[in-house]
Amino acid sequence: MNDQSNPNSLEQLLCFNVYSMNLALSRFYKVAFGKTGMTYPKFVVLSALEEAGSLTVSELSKYAGMESSTLSPLLKRMADYGVLSRVRSSEDERRVMIALTDMGREAVALVREVVLEGLKGLDLDPPQTSQLVRILGEARARIEGAEPARHLEFGRMPPPLLDC
Amino acid sequence: MNDQSNPNSLEQLLCFNVYSMNLALSRFYKVAFGKTGMTYPKFVVLSALEEAGSLTVSELSKYAGMESSTLSPLLKRMADYGVLSRVRSSEDERRVMIALTDMGREAVALVREVVLEGLKGLDLDPPQTSQLVRILGEARARIEGAEPARHLEFGRMPPPLLDC
DNA sequence: TGCGAAAGATTCGTGCACAAACTATTATTT
DNA sequence: AAATAATAGTTTGTGCACGAATCTTTCGCA
Numbered sequence: 001m002n003d004q005s006n007p008n009s010l011e012q013l014l015c016f017n018v019y020s021m022n023l024a025l026s027r028f029y030k031v032a033f034g035k036t037g038m039t040y041p042k043f044v045v046l047s048a049l050e051e052a053g054s055l056t057v058s059e060l061s062k063y064a065g066m067e068s069s070t071l072s073p074l075l076k077r078m079a080d081y082g083v084l085s086r087v088r089s090s091e092d093e094r095r096v097m098i099a100l101t102d103m104g105r106e107a108v109a110l111v112r113e114v115v116l117e118g119l120k121g122l123d124l125d126p127p128q129t130s131q132l133v134r135i136l137g138e139a140r141a142r143i144e145g146a147e148p149a150r151h152l153e154f155g156r157m158p159p160p161l162l163d164c
Numbered sequence: 165m166n167d168q169s170n171p172n173s174l175e176q177l178l179c180f181n182v183y184s185m186n187l188a189l190s191r192f193y194k195v196a197f198g199k200t201g202m203t204y205p206k207f208v209v210l211s212a213l214e215e216a217g218s219l220t221v222s223e224l225s226k227y228a229g230m231e232s233s234t235l236s237p238l239l240k241r242m243a244d245y246g247v248l249s250r251v252r253s254s255e256d257e258r259r260v261m262i263a264l265t266d267m268g269r270e271a272v273a274l275v276r277e278v279v280l281e282g283l284k285g286l287d288l289d290p291p292q293t294s295q296l297v298r299i300l301g302e303a304r305a306r307i308e309g310a311e312p313a314r315h316l317e318f319g320r321m322p323p324p325l326l327d328c
Numbered sequence: 329t330g331c332g333a334a335a336g337a338t339t340c341g342t343g344c345a346c347a348a349a350c351t352a353t354t355a356t357t358t
Numbered sequence: 359a360a361a362t363a364a365t366a367g368t369t370t371g372t373g374c375a376c377g378a379a380t381c382t383t384t385c386g387c388a
Contacts, residue, residue: 006215008276008280009211009215010208010211010212010215010227011297011301012294012297013279013283013297014283014288014293014296014297015189015193015204015279015283016208016211017296017297017300017301017304018182018185018186018189018300019186019189019204019208019229020228020229020304021182021186021300021303021304021307022182022183022185022186023229023230024229024304024307024308025179025182025183025307028307028310028312029179029312031311031312031315032312032314032315032316033315033316034315034316036316036317036318038316040179040183044174044180044183047173047174047180048174051170051173051174063174064184065183065184065187065188066187110316110318111316112172113314114312114314114315114316115177115179116172117312117313117314118312118313118314119177119178119179120313121310121312121313121314122303122306122307122310123306124178124303124306128299129178129303130176131295131299132178132181132296132299132300132303133175133176133177133178133181135292135293135295135296136181136182136185136296137175137181139185139286139288139293139296140181140184140185140188142286142287142288143185143188143189143192143286144188146192146285146286147195148192148193148195148196148278148281148282148285149281149282149284149285150196150277150278150281150282150285151195151196151197151198151278152196152197152198152200152202152274152275152278153200154200154274
């Protein structure tokens with residue numbers, strides 16, 4: 001029943017493959033991080049800060065591809081724990097500057113090792129992987145600036161899917 | 165500060181590219197689905213059922229790459245709405261058979277059109293995309309059966325990241 | 329100079345997503 | 359046949375993830 005010849009099947013859809021690959025990766029790293037409290041989104045935040053230095057919430061949002069409403073509570077908990085600092089800018093009181101603490105730098109170094117060794121253990125083909133990364137990056141750039149060509153309308157299908 | 169030459173930078177990491185691509189795709193389809201109540205995970209469930217016919221919860225879990233604890237509440241709401249049926253098997257009372265209703269078949273046809281036209285509107289290179297799909301599928305197969313090579317230990321870093 | 333608009337961040341409500349704990353049924357062992 | 363184990367789903371608790379609404383600060387402009 002696995003209709004792989006059908007080009008519209010789930011298995012041939014880019015979005016499904018990205019979706020399920022992301023779920024698989026999240027589970028993989030969840031196991032690797034165990035009960036330490038580390039998660040993949042937190043690793044992304046720590047890495048972004050390590051690479052880019054001090055950032056405002058919206059700059060970090062752009063860098064990590066997450067909305068600020070996702071970051072706000074995440075950053076608050078991480079600051080309470082001590083891996084980063086949240087300081088409202090004095091020259092523009094709207095902005096909040098986020099930066100790694102020393103403890104944050106230690107943490108990201110440790111976590112990065114685990115992430116990289118986890119990847120290495122998968123024995124993926126390096127040229128294929130870098131190609132994957134390149135094409136994914138290009139596709140993401142397109143999709144981030146795009147509007148859907150068509151919107152779903154359930155007018156013909158009473159009742160609409162609200163609250164489903 | 166965008167250190168693209170560093171092979172360990174976020175932008176060069178497969179997991180980050182999959183992660184942020186998935187976020188971007190989710191946002192894209194959220195816009196396309198508007199206020200209809202449709203979501204990407206629901207589309208995956210409907211499509212899987214259309215392709216594979218009637219499935220148990222665990223079969224569906226495997227097919228869609230989601231855990232049964234994620235599916236249970238999702239399926240319940242979708243059944244209440246009317247797009248699928250949930251019937252406990254008579255020959256093995258532990259199993260619950262999930263199947264599309266006529267309304268579900270109508271819904272998935274509509275949603276699929278929107279999904280495919282949305283993708284088409286992105287103007288991605290077809291050979292690149294099918295390559296992407298193929299490599300992602302292979303990588304996912306590996307990761308799903310894999311154990312992380314190394315686990316994170318915060319013993320050297322007091323206090324541990326618990327509750328962070 | 330004052331006032332409406334815009335920008336930056338947070339809060340709120342809803343929906344995944346998972347592990348762990350739990351319930352119910354079936355299979356296995358003794 | 360009774361105890362035990364294994365299987366299939368559900369429930370529970372926590373953490374993203376988002377849009378919409380809100381709050382504060384800054385900008386623009388008359």
